[in-house]
Amino acid sequence: MEHGVLIFLTDYGIDGPTLARATEERGFDGLFLTEHTHIPVSRESPWNGGAELPRRYWHTEDPFVALAAMAVVTERIALGTAVSLVLQHHPIGLAKTIASLDRLAGGRFELGVGPGWNREEMANHGVDPRTRTRRMLEHIAAMREIWTRDEADFHGEFIDFDPIWSWPKPVRTPPVLIGGEGPTVLDRVVSHGDGWMPRRVRRDEVDAFAGRVAELRRRATDAGRGHLPVSVFGAVPERDVLDAYAAAGVDRVLFELPDADEAEVLRTLDALAALRP
Incomplete structure (x- = not known):
């Protein structure tokens, strides 16, 4: 079972290149970033972590820009999103961004995706929250067409374009990891995903x-x-729980790092590295 990390990379915490070097030097297998384009000041959508939304949610750096910087200072680790809110991007533009990033990373990019939870954030992008899952799947399908075809076209419910030329192409078609834990998530993993990224499986939930x-x-x-x-995503950093994950068939755990300064993040990385087999 591989060990990786994820973080809300912010403008007040550790910088991306320093984190990427430190993650690779300590032998981890991957580094993943979260995404929020913004957080509306007036919120109605409930956050499942409690009443108060932490400030890291509206201080996150753009994950694709940050991962590009990380790509040029690393050689081995997987680099990805956990998760990208792809339905808030137009797939033609995002496909080019991801292809460019994957080339910088030498084919190491992985696209973790989710439909998101903040309805006001979606609405500011012109997305009807009632269609968010269908739109997410359609955006994934449209990007795959662009990545894999010299002349790509797509005609769907939300995205429609006649044949286009779009280069660069990624080194490999980026694997799409579908986030979520709901009753229908496995339908989406099997139909549109290359892997599953469930969140925060607690000790009493492993069975x-x-x-x-x-x-x-x-x-x-x-x-x-x-x-x-x-x-x-957000694995429990305890040896007995990690053993239970492995027995359950988990391929990789991603430990969440604090949105903190360099010294605190590096101390956390050292502690987590001690858990690696």
Whole structure:
């Protein structure tokens, strides 16, 4: 089982290149960034972490810009999003951004995606929250067309374009990791994903979670999809829980780092590195 990290990279915390070098030097397998383009001041959407939304949500750096800087100072680790709110981007522009980033990273980019939870944020992008999941899947499909075809066209419910030329192409078609834990998430993983990225599986949830991993593997086999890896976002950094994740079939754990200064983040990285087998 691989070990990676994720962070809300902010303008008041550690800088991206320093973090990327430190992550690779300590032997981790990947580094993933969150995304919010903005947070509306007047919020109605509930946050599942409590009443007060932490300031890191509206101080996050653009993950694609930050990951490009990280790509040029690393050689080995996977670099990705956990997760990108792809429905808040136009797929033609985002496909080019991701392809350019993947080339800088030498084919190491992974696109973790989710539909998001903040309805006001979506609305500011002109997205109807009631259609967010369908729109997300359509954006993924449209980007894959652009990445894999010399003359790509797409005609869907939300995205429509006649044949286009768009280069560069990525080194490889970036794997799409579908985020979420809801009752229908495995449908999306099997239909549109290259992996599953569930969040914060607690100690007392691992047994039930193992059943869902087994279900994913059965469904992927039946659909001819092969092995679809599972990466746990915000994994519990305790040895017995990590052993339980591995027994459940998890392929990679992603530990969440604090949105803090360089010294605190590096101390946390050192502590987490001690958990690696």
